[in-house]
Amino acid sequence: MSKLEADFRDKRLFIKLFRREVYAVGGFVRDRLRGILSEDVDILVTRVPREDIIAKLKDHGKVDLVGKSFGIVKFTLRGKTYDVALPRTDRSKTDGARGHKDILVSADPDLPVEADLERRDFRCNSIAVRLADGRLVDPFDGARDIRAKLIRVTNPRVFPEDPLRVLRAARFASVLGFSVDPSTYELSKAVDLTPLSVERVNDEIFKILLFSARPSVGLEELFRLGALRQLFPELYALTLIIQDSVFHPEKDDFGHHTVWHHTKLAVDQARRLAMAAKLEIPRTLALLLAALYHDVGKAETTQWEFKRGRMVITSAGHDGASERIAKKIFGRFKIFAWNGYPLRKTALLLIKTHHRASELWQNRESVTRKAFNRLAADTDGEIELVNYLDIADRAGRSERPVRGVDREGKWLLAKFRELHVDGETIKPLILGRDLLPLGVAPGPGMGKILRELYKRQLDNEFETKARGLKIAKKLIEGAY
Secondary structure, three states: OOEOOOOOOOHHHHHHHHHHHEEEEOHHHHHHHOOOOOOOOEEEEOOOOHHHHHHHHHOOOEEEEEOOOOOEEEEEEOOEEEEEEOOEEEEEOOOOOOOHHHEEEEEOOOOOHHHHHHOOOEHHHOOEEEOOOOEEEOOOOHHHHHHHOEEOEOOOOOHHHOOHHHHHHHHHHHHHOOEEOHHHHHHHHOOOOOOOOHHHHHHHHHHHHHHOOOHHHHHHHHHHOOHHHHHOHHHHHHOOOEOOOOOOOOOOOOOOOEHHHHHHHHHHHHHHHHHHHOOOHHHHHHHHHHHHHOOOOHHHHOEEEEEOOEEEEEOOOHHHHHHHHHHHHHHHOOOOOEOOEOHHHHHHHHHHOOOHHHHHHHOOOOOOHHHHHHHHHHOOOOHHHHHHHHHHHHHOOOOOOOOOOOHHHHHHHHHHHHOOOOOOOOOOOOOHHHHHHHOOOOOHHHHHHHHHHHHHHHOOOOOOHHHHHHHHHHHHHOOO
């Protein structure tokens, strides 16, 4: 009989309350078998009615209920929350298109542990450990799959009934560094993903981007599993668009120079830069979303041109097209703010300006402060992020991992410091309240004057409020 030492903070309490009928299940057990310690524990209690579970837990902490049919109790003790569940079975409510909410969950304390494990998505997650003695319950050989680093469906018959499992396959492969069993691709082809809520889709995609050492693994699995075509047709289109092999020598394992392959490499490079810089999670996500969608406009703008004595593949104007398309995608998936951070706005600004840093470098002998002002203004002061996106885009032409800010990136940041251009210096010096004493009433006319003044500020016509007000008076008098 296999055993596993599964220690966590409140293990002794659960054993005291439920003796030999309490188990740790799912990801905690999987990660423990991988040698990774975790305090994120899901608890399964058998042979104890739900009301009795609640009564026992109430004496020790806060109890919240999560749907009677689900049989889940949220138990919070000293700031730590556990999901405490009864054994359950899942089945679809309908035979047609299904979403995650269309799964009928039935809790039954008399079900054996093995029945609960059978309803779970993948064999590496269909394992339990009895807390009292460490006995491993592994009816589907999940431990072997963990050793083999394999994502394999637990129950092929019921797998299609929950479409979220398709996205979870991609996420687990990416975050855990596992391979997907080939049979999963065949099963996934028949799964309709469109009923999934945008919240659940975002949750899986964001985890792939934020928690994978190489997000490209998860992105490629989304392509292989058919999720890219169903949920992200704009990204799927990039798999069919080729790039000029001279300017984009990067190619996939089969020799294809696609925009999709470049996109995956750029996302990986952006992730490395974000980790090296220890960016906060919201800014990291903005950078990674920008990297994911920075070239999405190439599906519309790519064409052949005769240049430099040969036929060349070009994508003129794709940055603007990418911003427009990404804006629609963000709207579709309701991507707006993240804990107060303007995630949508920042990602779109980065996409729109992702060529500008390289343009400054290419014209470094003649470029003036005005251009740096405008880039800072057009990225809302996110100079660091637009620099990282530019580096990731250029480094996305190679499989070689980026090591940090390169020569071009260091030059850009040094110039911003030298010219004293940052998020503070590009704030408008003249505001509407400054025009009121000059006789300008609120309205379209005031807005027009303010826009003109800000343009002149960025063009270095004035650097103080006093000088700005003098120019404002002349604008009002019609002298300009």
